[in-house]
Amino acid sequence: MPRLMSTLALAGLLREAAPALDAALGGRVQVDLAPTRTLEARIRAGERADAAILTAEAIAALSAENILDGLTARPLAHSRVGLAVKSGAPHPDISTVDALRRLLLDVPTLCYSRAGASGIFFAGLIERLGIAAEVNAKAIVIPQGFTAEKLVSGEAAIAFQQISELMEVPGIEVVGPLPDGAQTVAVFSGAVFAGAADGPALLDAVARLCAPAALVAKGLDAPG
Numbered sequence: 001m002p003r004l005m006s007t008l009a010l011a012g013l014l015r016e017a018a019p020a021l022d023a024a025l026g027g028r029v030q031v032d033l034a035p036t037r038t039l040e041a042r043i044r045a046g047e048r049a050d051a052a053i054l055t056a057e058a059i060a061a062l063s064a065e066n067i068l069d070g071l072t073a074r075p076l077a078h079s080r081v082g083l084a085v086k087s088g089a090p091h092p093d094i095s096t097v098d099a100l101r102r103l104l105l106d107v108p109t110l111c112y113s114r115a116g117a118s119g120i121f122f123a124g125l126i127e128r129l130g131i132a133a134e135v136n137a138k139a140i141v142i143p144q145g146f147t148a149e150k151l152v153s154g155e156a157a158i159a160f161q162q163i164s165e166l167m168e169v170p171g172i173e174v175v176g177p178l179p180d181g182a183q184t185v186a187v188f189s190g191a192v193f194a195g196a197a198d199g200p201a202l203l204d205a206v207a208r209l210c211a212p213a214a215l216v217a218k219g220l221d222a223p224g
Contacts, residue, residue, distance in 0.1 A: 002198040003030040003049035004206065005039050008116060008146070009079045009162045009188055010053055012218040017209045024205035025198070035115040035144045043067060050199040053206065055117055056187040063191060072192040072203060075223035076210045079186045080177040081118045082163035082219075086151040087171050092158065097129075097181040103158070104135050111140040111147040111156035118161045119147075121184045129182075148172045162186065163219035174219070187223065 002025050006014060011033050014021070021029050032039075036054045043052070043062060052059070052068060053076060063070030083094055092107075093099040104110070104126065113119035119141070126132040140156050148169035150156040158175075159166065166174050177183060190206055192199030212222040 001028055001030050002051075002202045003032065004051050004053070004202060005032045005034075005043070005047075005049045006053040007036045007039065007055070007188055008033055008144075009164050009186070009220070010077060010218075012164055012168050013077075013209060013214060013220070014206075016218075017214070020209065021205055024208070025202060029202065035113065036117055037115045037120070038144055048193055048196075050196040051190055051192050051203045051206065053188055053190045056189040059189045059191045066194055068191040069194050069199070070191065072200065073189055074191075074203070074207060075187055075189045076207060077188045077215050078221040078223055079117075079162045079164055079188060079219075080183060080221075081121060081160060081186075082166055082177045083175045084148050084151060084159045084161075084166040084169075084172045085157065085175060086154075087173050089157070089173070091173070091175045094175060094179060096179050100179060100182050101129050101131065104129070104131055107138075107157050109138055109140065109156045110135070110158045110160070111142065111150040112160045113144060113147050114141050115144040116161065116165070117186045118165070121186075122160050125182055167219045 040058045062068040092103045112122045126135045147159040147161045148166045152171045
């Protein structure tokens, strides 16, 4: 059974396209979804699959260690960090960095993820804005998973994550991407594990799924 290890940013796309992926490979494909940092640690601990979708930085690092075949690496999607609220809640102003900073100071509760690329970025952002202590005092920081679930449960008023990940949770509304000056564009790339016979066909099939229209529908952008 071909196996793909993938960041959560592409979870929606891969789940929806599972039948097409299975058909392309001639059988069921096992898709293991987790944050890049979590998958990177598991891979370094010896876990293997046929192909991986991680941040471009993680793909490059694992290729340099000859765990992944760097010659097969290719960008698949660009992703931006966004903010969401529970369905029906007012949409706060996040049009400027100053507006976002005011929101972060005024909001009663918020949620971000510790292990994901967006959470790592957000932790650095609040440090740069000089409000890390105030924000973290009222933040729910989940180890991994979908931050918007805390909106549905009522535990948080706003949630931050890759827009594609926010969109995976029903009962929420994506307010939009963070403004310029408080934004990052993550590049998610794929590569084959060194020596994996099924890896090239699996990665080719995944790349075909990452058509621009399919990516946009899931809150992502095509590379370039």
